[in-house]
Amino acid sequence: MALLLLDEFESCELISLVINGDFKELTRAKGVGPKLAQKIILELKDKLINLQNTLPIALSSHVEVQDEQALQDAQTVLISLGYEREEIKKALSHAMTFVKQPATAENVLKEALRILSM
Numbered sequence: 001m002a003l004l005l006l007d008e009f010e011s012c013e014l015i016s017l018v019i020n021g022d023f024k025e026l027t028r029a030k031g032v033g034p035k036l037a038q039k040i041i042l043e044l045k046d047k048l049i050n051l052q053n054t055l056p057i058a059l060s061s062h063v064e065v066q067d068e069q070a071l072q073d074a075q076t077v078l079i080s081l082g083y084e085r086e087e088i089k090k091a092l093s094h095a096m097t098f099v100k101q102p103a104t105a106e107n108v109l110k111e112a113l114r115i116l117s118m
Contacts, residue, residue, distance in 0.1 A: 001031065001032070001036075001040075004029050004030055004031055004032070005026070005029050005032070005040075007029070008028055008029040008030070009028075009029070015048055018040065018041050018044050018045055018048055019045060019048055019049060021041050021045065023037035023038045023040075023041055024037070026040060026041070069105070070102075070103045070104055070105040070107075070108050071092055071096075071103070071105075071108060073105035073108075073109075074092060074095075074105050074108040074109040074112055075088055075092065077105075077109055078091070078092075078109070078112060078113075078116075083116065087116065088112070090115075091112040091113075091115045091116050092108065092112050094112075094115050095108055095111035095112040095114075095115055096108070098111050099111050
């Protein structure tokens with residue numbers, strides 16, 4: 001069934017449909033009726049939301065490879081503090097312009113928290 005769904009939808013579109021609970025759109029896939037679509041949403045929605053919250057936030061390409069671990073560590077802390085992904089993305093992007101290179105997670109986090117507190 002998963003292969004049929006992936007044949008019909010792009011993966012990001014499928015994830016979006018499940019998270020948004022759009023079972024009617026899922027029924028476009030061959031062999032997926034309303035009941036099955038609702039079951040798929042029921043089974044996967046929470047898992048996909050949790051996965052989405054743990055994925056690294058993509059920043060602009062000016063971030064060096066050596067800084068990625070520092071960014072991921074800072075992001076993890078900010079998520080655990082309850083900040084929203086968009087807030088984190090903006091704060092980390094802005095923080096990277098002020099942090100001395102090579103960036104450490106501590107420096108990135110301090111700068112991001114300073115920005116978020118403004």
